[in-house]
Amino acid sequence: MRISEQAKQENRARILEKAAEIFTGKGFDAATTRDIALAAGLAAGTMFNYFPSKETLAMTMVTEALDQGQSDFRRRRSGKEGLTEEIFLFVASGLRRLRPLRPFLGPVLERSLSPFPRKNICPQGEVAHQKHLAVVQEIIVRHGFTQAPEYVAMTIYWSLYLGILAFWANDESPNQEATQALIDYSIRMFVQVISGTGANTGEAHAG
Numbered sequence: 001m002r003i004s005e006q007a008k009q010e011n012r013a014r015i016l017e018k019a020a021e022i023f024t025g026k027g028f029d030a031a032t033t034r035d036i037a038l039a040a041g042l043a044a045g046t047m048f049n050y051f052p053s054k055e056t057l058a059m060t061m062v063t064e065a066l067d068q069g070q071s072d073f074r075r076r077r078s079g080k081e082g083l084t085e086e087i088f089l090f091v092a093s094g095l096r097r098l099r100p101l102r103p104f105l106g107p108v109l110e111r112s113l114s115p116f117p118r119k120n121i122c123p124q125g126e127v128a129h130q131k132h133l134a135v136v137q138e139i140i141v142r143h144g145f146t147q148a149p150e151y152v153a154m155t156i157y158w159s160l161y162l163g164i165l166a167f168w169a170n171d172e173s174p175n176q177e178a179t180q181a182l183i184d185y186s187i188r189m190f191v192q193v194i195s196g197t198g199a200n201t202g203e204a205h206a207g
Helices: 005-026 033-040 054-076 083-112 123-142 150-169 174-195
Strands: none
Touching: 005 033, 005 054, 005 083, 033 054, 054 083, 054 123, 083 123, 083 150, 083 174, 123 150, 150 174
């Protein structure tokens, strides 16, 4: 029997909901697709019609959270921010939306956003990667910083961003204050590299 589009969306939402519960309870590595399918009331084979792997399922959650963070960023930016401040706002907005996923996020990001990407395992990781860099490039162009070649600037930025994510996933400081300091330092360094100056060194940032 053919399933309706509404039923497909309900199944997808239920899979994501149950997967988040199981990943949080058991940990990402210990959780299995069978666990998730059973919790969602679906056959394992049926679940694979929605998400071809556990990594893709988890990265779908990450991508959707980052999309929400991007919307938050666009809503919050005033247009008066300097380059450093605007990138900080973008990164912080994404982390704020990722916070509910933080209990199981470390191994997900390690596998799916690694500097040594395995696109065949999780194409969704590459989607998140490209979406994020597109916004950063948009911000850089908006502020007229074009001295560094695009591929150099983006490679430097992505390396710094992955370091921020890795640190944040394990940051036990109150309200992840240590991560905020790392974001601030990393972005300032990035701006100096791509501009060849110490520009924007006195800006205050939104938390």
